[in-house]
Amino acid sequence: MLIRILHIVTKMDAAGIETLLMNFYRNIDRTKVQFDFLTHRSEKGFYDDEISELGGRIYTVPAINPFKHQQYLNSLDEFFDNHREYKIVHSHINTYSMYPLRAAMKAGVPIRIAHSHIANVPFDLKTPFRIYTKSKLTKYSTHNFACSEMAGLWLFGREIASNGTFKVINNSIDASKYVYNEVTQKNIRKQMDIEGKFVIGHIGRFSKQKNHFFLVDIFHEIYKKDPNSVLVLIGEGPLQSSIEKKIEELKLKESVIFTGVSTNVNELLQVMDVFVFPSRFEGLGIVAVEAQAAGVPCIVSEYIPEEAFITNIIEKISLSKSPNEWANAILKLGNHKKKNTLQEINKAKFDIAEQKNELEYFYLNSLKELI
Structure with missing residues:
Protein backbone atom coordinates (compact mmCIF):
# COMPACT_ATOMS: atom_id res chain seq x y z
CA MET A 1 0.00 0.00 0.00
CA ILE A 173 22.79 13.64 5.34
CA ASP A 174 24.10 11.23 2.75
CA ALA A 175 27.42 11.21 4.59
CA SER A 176 29.34 9.25 1.95
CA LYS A 177 29.00 12.19 -0.47
CA TYR A 178 30.89 14.49 1.90
CA VAL A 179 33.96 12.35 2.66
CA TYR A 180 37.16 14.37 2.24
CA ASN A 181 38.80 13.84 -1.12
CA GLU A 182 42.11 15.56 -1.84
CA VAL A 183 41.68 15.32 -5.62
CA THR A 184 38.23 16.95 -5.48
CA GLN A 185 39.63 19.69 -3.24
CA LYS A 186 42.42 20.50 -5.69
CA ASN A 187 40.11 20.44 -8.73
CA ILE A 188 37.43 22.70 -7.20
CA ARG A 189 40.02 25.12 -5.83
CA LYS A 190 41.53 25.36 -9.30
CA GLN A 191 38.10 26.01 -10.85
CA MET A 192 37.47 28.76 -8.28
CA ASP A 193 40.97 30.22 -8.71
CA ILE A 194 41.75 29.94 -5.00
CA GLU A 195 44.72 27.60 -5.08
CA GLY A 196 47.10 28.21 -2.20
CA LYS A 197 44.57 30.38 -0.31
CA PHE A 198 43.43 30.09 3.29
CA VAL A 199 39.70 29.49 2.74
CA ILE A 200 37.04 30.40 5.29
CA GLY A 201 33.58 29.11 4.43
CA HIS A 202 29.95 29.61 5.43
CA ILE A 203 26.67 28.10 4.24
CA GLY A 204 23.37 29.78 5.01
CA ARG A 205 20.62 32.11 3.97
CA PHE A 206 21.51 35.80 4.11
CA SER A 207 19.27 36.58 7.08
CA LYS A 208 19.61 38.05 10.55
CA GLN A 209 19.68 34.56 12.06
CA LYS A 210 22.90 33.58 10.27
CA ASN A 211 24.77 36.70 11.45
CA HIS A 212 26.66 37.50 8.23
CA PHE A 213 27.56 41.04 9.34
CA PHE A 214 29.51 39.62 12.28
CA LEU A 215 31.02 36.98 9.99
CA VAL A 216 32.35 39.70 7.67
CA ASP A 217 33.84 41.51 10.68
CA ILE A 218 35.59 38.28 11.65
CA PHE A 219 36.92 37.82 8.13
CA HIS A 220 38.14 41.43 8.08
CA GLU A 221 40.29 40.65 11.12
CA ILE A 222 41.55 37.45 9.50
CA TYR A 223 42.41 39.30 6.30
CA LYS A 224 44.41 41.91 8.18
CA LYS A 225 46.52 39.13 9.68
CA ASP A 226 46.65 36.99 6.53
CA PRO A 227 45.92 38.77 3.20
CA ASN A 228 46.08 35.37 1.49
CA SER A 229 42.66 34.55 2.97
CA VAL A 230 39.40 34.09 1.08
CA LEU A 231 35.82 33.99 2.34
CA VAL A 232 33.39 31.71 0.46
CA LEU A 233 29.68 32.43 1.09
CA ILE A 234 27.18 29.82 -0.10
CA GLY A 235 23.52 30.85 -0.22
CA GLU A 236 21.25 33.77 -0.98
CA GLY A 237 18.69 35.83 0.89
CA PRO A 238 17.22 39.25 1.67
CA LEU A 239 20.34 40.69 3.34
CA GLN A 240 22.77 39.77 0.56
CA SER A 241 22.95 43.24 -1.00
CA SER A 242 23.63 44.80 2.43
CA ILE A 243 26.40 42.27 3.03
CA GLU A 244 27.90 43.01 -0.39
CA LYS A 245 27.87 46.73 0.43
CA LYS A 246 29.69 46.16 3.71
CA ILE A 247 32.30 44.00 1.98
CA GLU A 248 32.94 46.77 -0.56
CA GLU A 249 33.26 49.38 2.22
CA LEU A 250 35.87 47.20 3.93
CA LYS A 251 37.71 46.77 0.60
CA LEU A 252 37.33 43.00 0.75
CA LYS A 253 35.47 42.50 -2.53
CA GLU A 254 38.37 40.72 -4.26
CA SER A 255 38.67 38.26 -1.37
CA VAL A 256 35.02 37.23 -0.98
CA ILE A 257 33.26 34.75 -3.25
CA PHE A 258 29.45 34.55 -3.44
CA THR A 259 28.44 31.21 -4.93
CA GLY A 260 24.68 31.63 -4.67
CA VAL A 261 22.54 28.58 -3.93
CA SER A 262 24.50 25.48 -4.90
CA THR A 263 23.63 21.91 -5.78
CA ASN A 264 27.17 20.75 -5.02
CA VAL A 265 27.64 21.89 -1.43
CA ASN A 266 29.45 18.62 -0.71
CA GLU A 267 32.15 19.60 -3.21
CA LEU A 268 32.36 23.24 -2.13
CA LEU A 269 32.96 22.12 1.44
CA GLN A 270 36.07 20.34 0.21
CA VAL A 271 37.81 23.65 -0.56
CA MET A 272 37.32 25.09 2.94
CA ASP A 273 40.07 25.17 5.54
CA VAL A 274 37.68 26.28 8.28
CA PHE A 275 33.89 26.43 8.43
CA VAL A 276 32.60 29.40 10.48
CA PHE A 277 29.03 29.45 11.79
CA PRO A 278 28.24 32.41 14.09
CA SER A 279 24.44 31.94 14.12
CA ARG A 280 22.26 33.83 16.57
CA PHE A 281 19.99 30.80 16.95
CA GLU A 282 19.65 27.32 15.43
CA GLY A 283 17.55 24.22 15.90
CA LEU A 284 20.55 22.08 15.01
CA GLY A 285 22.72 23.57 12.27
CA ILE A 286 22.84 20.78 9.72
CA VAL A 287 25.56 22.54 7.72
CA ALA A 288 27.89 22.10 10.69
CA VAL A 289 27.24 18.36 10.44
CA GLU A 290 27.97 18.48 6.70
CA ALA A 291 31.21 20.36 7.31
CA GLN A 292 32.35 17.78 9.85
CA ALA A 293 31.44 15.01 7.41
CA ALA A 294 33.82 16.69 4.93
CA GLY A 295 36.57 16.78 7.55
CA VAL A 296 36.46 20.60 7.81
CA PRO A 297 37.17 22.04 11.27
CA CYS A 298 34.31 24.20 12.54
CA ILE A 299 34.13 27.28 14.71
CA VAL A 300 30.53 27.87 15.82
CA SER A 301 28.54 30.06 18.18
CA GLU A 302 27.21 28.96 21.56
CA TYR A 303 23.73 28.68 20.03
CA ILE A 304 24.53 25.50 18.13
CA PRO A 305 22.96 22.53 20.01
CA GLU A 306 25.19 19.85 21.50
CA GLU A 307 23.84 17.23 19.07
CA ALA A 308 25.82 18.93 16.29
CA PHE A 309 29.12 18.32 18.12
CA ILE A 310 29.86 14.95 16.56
CA THR A 311 33.64 15.01 16.08
CA ASN A 312 36.67 16.58 17.74
CA ILE A 313 37.02 19.13 14.91
CA ILE A 314 34.24 21.44 16.09
CA GLU A 315 34.54 24.06 18.81
CA LYS A 316 32.31 26.71 20.27
CA ILE A 317 32.97 30.43 20.81
CA SER A 318 30.60 32.92 22.39
CA LEU A 319 29.15 35.70 20.28
CA SER A 320 30.14 38.00 23.13
CA LYS A 321 33.76 37.53 22.04
CA SER A 322 35.19 40.10 19.63
CA PRO A 323 35.69 39.49 15.90
CA ASN A 324 39.43 39.55 16.61
CA GLU A 325 39.10 36.72 19.15
CA TRP A 326 37.11 34.69 16.65
CA ALA A 327 39.73 35.41 13.99
CA ASN A 328 42.56 34.18 16.23
CA ALA A 329 40.72 30.93 16.97
CA ILE A 330 40.12 30.38 13.24
CA LEU A 331 43.73 31.09 12.27
CA LYS A 332 44.95 28.51 14.79
CA LEU A 333 43.20 25.85 12.69
CA GLY A 334 45.01 26.82 9.49
CA ASN A 335 47.32 23.80 9.50
CA HIS A 336 44.65 21.22 10.28
CA LYS A 337 45.00 18.01 8.27
CA LYS A 338 41.61 16.76 7.10
CA LYS A 339 40.56 13.19 7.74
CA ASN A 340 37.74 10.79 6.89
CA THR A 341 35.03 11.25 9.56
CA LEU A 342 32.42 8.91 8.05
CA GLN A 343 32.60 6.43 10.92
CA GLU A 344 31.94 9.17 13.48
CA ILE A 345 28.99 10.58 11.48
CA ASN A 346 27.48 7.10 11.19
CA LYS A 347 28.01 6.35 14.88
CA ALA A 348 26.15 9.54 15.80
CA LYS A 349 23.25 8.38 13.58
CA PHE A 350 23.40 11.34 11.21
Missing part, protein backbone atom coordinates in the same frame (compact mmCIF):
# COMPACT_ATOMS: atom_id res chain seq x y z
CA LEU A 2 1.32 3.44 -0.95
CA ILE A 3 0.67 6.23 1.54
CA ARG A 4 1.09 9.91 0.74
CA ILE A 5 2.47 12.22 3.44
CA LEU A 6 1.60 15.91 3.26
CA HIS A 7 4.51 18.07 4.38
CA ILE A 8 3.74 21.67 5.34
CA VAL A 9 6.57 24.09 4.46
CA THR A 10 7.10 27.73 3.59
CA LYS A 11 8.59 27.10 0.16
CA MET A 12 10.72 24.31 -1.27
CA ASP A 13 13.90 26.35 -1.64
CA ALA A 14 17.45 25.20 -0.89
CA ALA A 15 17.38 26.04 2.82
CA GLY A 16 18.05 23.78 5.79
CA ILE A 17 14.59 22.34 6.44
CA GLU A 18 13.84 21.86 2.77
CA THR A 19 17.21 20.23 2.07
CA LEU A 20 16.61 17.87 4.97
CA LEU A 21 13.22 16.89 3.54
CA MET A 22 14.75 16.26 0.15
CA ASN A 23 17.44 14.07 1.73
CA PHE A 24 14.69 11.92 3.22
CA TYR A 25 12.55 12.06 0.07
CA ARG A 26 15.34 10.88 -2.25
CA ASN A 27 16.22 7.96 -0.01
CA ILE A 28 12.87 6.76 1.36
CA ASP A 29 11.14 3.79 -0.30
CA ARG A 30 8.78 5.66 -2.62
CA THR A 31 6.88 2.48 -3.49
CA LYS A 32 5.58 2.62 0.11
CA VAL A 33 5.76 6.30 1.07
CA GLN A 34 5.31 9.30 -1.21
CA PHE A 35 5.79 12.95 -0.22
CA ASP A 36 3.53 15.85 -1.21
CA PHE A 37 4.06 19.47 -0.16
CA LEU A 38 1.76 22.30 0.88
CA THR A 39 3.72 25.55 0.50
CA HIS A 40 3.05 29.17 1.43
CA ARG A 41 4.63 30.90 -1.58
CA SER A 42 3.32 31.02 -5.15
CA GLU A 43 6.79 31.43 -6.72
CA LYS A 44 8.52 28.32 -7.99
CA GLY A 45 10.81 26.69 -5.43
CA PHE A 46 14.36 25.43 -5.94
CA TYR A 47 13.30 21.78 -5.53
CA ASP A 48 9.94 21.90 -7.35
CA ASP A 49 11.14 20.20 -10.54
CA GLU A 50 12.87 17.41 -8.64
CA ILE A 51 9.78 16.86 -6.50
CA SER A 52 7.67 16.42 -9.63
CA GLU A 53 10.22 13.99 -11.09
CA LEU A 54 10.08 11.92 -7.90
CA GLY A 55 6.29 11.74 -8.08
CA GLY A 56 5.42 14.39 -5.52
CA ARG A 57 2.68 16.99 -5.72
CA ILE A 58 3.02 20.65 -4.75
CA TYR A 59 0.08 22.72 -3.51
CA THR A 60 -0.02 26.37 -2.42
CA VAL A 61 -1.94 28.42 0.11
CA PRO A 62 -1.43 32.14 0.85
CA ALA A 63 1.38 33.15 3.19
CA ILE A 64 0.51 33.57 6.87
CA ASN A 65 -0.57 37.16 7.45
CA PRO A 66 -1.72 38.32 10.92
CA PHE A 67 -3.77 41.06 9.24
CA LYS A 68 -5.55 38.57 6.97
CA HIS A 69 -5.87 35.87 9.56
CA GLN A 70 -9.29 34.56 8.61
CA GLN A 71 -8.40 34.40 4.93
CA TYR A 72 -5.49 32.12 5.76
CA LEU A 73 -7.60 29.88 7.99
CA ASN A 74 -10.27 29.62 5.29
CA SER A 75 -7.69 28.62 2.68
CA LEU A 76 -6.44 25.81 4.93
CA ASP A 77 -9.96 24.58 5.65
CA GLU A 78 -10.75 24.61 1.95
CA PHE A 79 -7.59 22.68 1.12
CA PHE A 80 -8.25 19.89 3.60
CA ASP A 81 -11.93 19.73 2.62
CA ASN A 82 -10.79 19.07 -0.96
CA HIS A 83 -7.98 16.65 -0.05
CA ARG A 84 -9.42 13.98 2.18
CA GLU A 85 -6.82 11.46 1.00
CA TYR A 86 -4.22 12.46 3.59
CA LYS A 87 -3.98 10.42 6.78
CA ILE A 88 -0.64 11.92 7.87
CA VAL A 89 0.23 15.63 7.88
CA HIS A 90 3.77 16.58 8.87
CA SER A 91 4.26 20.31 9.51
CA HIS A 92 7.66 22.06 9.49
CA ILE A 93 6.73 25.71 10.06
CA ASN A 94 7.51 25.68 13.79
CA THR A 95 5.03 27.63 15.97
CA TYR A 96 2.86 28.39 12.94
CA SER A 97 2.28 24.65 12.49
CA MET A 98 -0.65 25.24 14.81
CA TYR A 99 -2.76 26.51 11.90
CA PRO A 100 -2.44 23.69 9.34
CA LEU A 101 -2.63 21.06 12.09
CA ARG A 102 -5.79 22.70 13.41
CA ALA A 103 -7.33 22.54 9.94
CA ALA A 104 -6.14 18.95 9.53
CA MET A 105 -7.77 17.98 12.83
CA LYS A 106 -11.06 19.59 11.77
CA ALA A 107 -10.88 17.53 8.56
CA GLY A 108 -10.35 14.30 10.51
CA VAL A 109 -6.67 13.69 9.65
CA PRO A 110 -5.62 11.11 12.30
CA ILE A 111 -1.83 11.62 12.37
CA ARG A 112 -0.70 15.24 12.77
CA ILE A 113 3.01 15.88 13.36
CA ALA A 114 4.50 19.15 14.59
CA HIS A 115 8.24 19.28 13.84
CA SER A 116 10.53 21.80 15.55
CA HIS A 117 13.52 22.90 13.47
CA ILE A 118 14.62 25.93 15.47
CA ALA A 119 15.29 27.13 19.01
CA ASN A 120 15.66 30.28 21.09
CA VAL A 121 14.37 32.76 18.52
CA PRO A 122 15.14 36.25 19.85
CA PHE A 123 12.43 38.81 20.59
CA ASP A 124 11.06 40.73 17.60
CA LEU A 125 7.74 42.10 16.33
CA LYS A 126 6.46 38.58 15.65
CA THR A 127 7.15 37.32 19.17
CA PRO A 128 3.60 37.83 20.54
CA PHE A 129 2.23 35.96 17.52
CA ARG A 130 4.72 33.13 18.10
CA ILE A 131 3.86 32.94 21.81
CA TYR A 132 0.18 32.55 20.98
CA THR A 133 0.65 29.88 18.31
CA LYS A 134 3.17 27.99 20.45
CA SER A 135 0.72 27.86 23.35
CA LYS A 136 -1.95 26.23 21.16
CA LEU A 137 0.21 23.95 19.01
CA THR A 138 0.16 20.70 20.97
CA LYS A 139 -3.63 20.92 21.24
CA TYR A 140 -3.72 20.02 17.54
CA SER A 141 -0.67 17.78 17.10
CA THR A 142 -0.79 14.05 17.77
CA HIS A 143 2.99 13.62 17.55
CA ASN A 144 5.85 16.02 18.23
CA PHE A 145 9.25 15.84 16.50
CA ALA A 146 12.37 17.97 16.92
CA CYS A 147 15.82 18.17 15.34
CA SER A 148 17.44 18.47 18.79
CA GLU A 149 16.55 18.43 22.47
CA MET A 150 16.93 22.22 22.53
CA ALA A 151 14.53 22.65 19.61
CA GLY A 152 11.98 20.36 21.24
CA LEU A 153 12.14 22.19 24.56
CA TRP A 154 11.78 25.57 22.84
CA LEU A 155 8.68 24.66 20.81
CA PHE A 156 6.86 22.15 22.99
CA GLY A 157 7.72 23.36 26.49
CA ARG A 158 9.12 21.84 29.65
CA GLU A 159 6.17 19.59 30.45
CA ILE A 160 6.33 17.73 27.16
CA ALA A 161 10.14 17.73 27.28
CA SER A 162 10.18 16.25 30.79
CA ASN A 163 7.63 13.59 29.80
CA GLY A 164 9.78 12.59 26.85
CA THR A 165 6.81 12.92 24.53
CA PHE A 166 8.65 14.44 21.62
CA LYS A 167 10.90 12.46 19.32
CA VAL A 168 14.29 13.69 18.10
CA ILE A 169 14.76 13.04 14.38
CA ASN A 170 18.35 13.72 13.39
CA ASN A 171 18.81 16.10 10.46
CA SER A 172 20.54 13.47 8.39
CA ASP A 351 23.65 9.25 8.06
CA ILE A 352 20.45 9.24 6.01
CA ALA A 353 20.52 5.46 5.46
CA GLU A 354 19.54 4.76 9.07
CA GLN A 355 17.32 7.75 9.76
CA LYS A 356 15.17 7.31 6.65
CA ASN A 357 14.35 3.77 7.80
CA GLU A 358 13.27 5.11 11.19
CA LEU A 359 11.02 7.77 9.65
CA GLU A 360 9.57 5.34 7.12
CA TYR A 361 8.80 2.87 9.90
CA PHE A 362 7.04 5.59 11.90
CA TYR A 363 4.82 6.60 9.00
CA LEU A 364 3.81 3.04 8.14
CA ASN A 365 3.44 1.81 11.73
CA SER A 366 1.42 4.81 12.93
CA LEU A 367 -1.25 4.02 10.35
CA LYS A 368 -1.29 0.33 11.26
CA GLU A 369 -1.99 1.27 14.87
CA LEU A 370 -5.17 3.05 13.75
CA ILE A 371 -6.61 -0.06 12.13
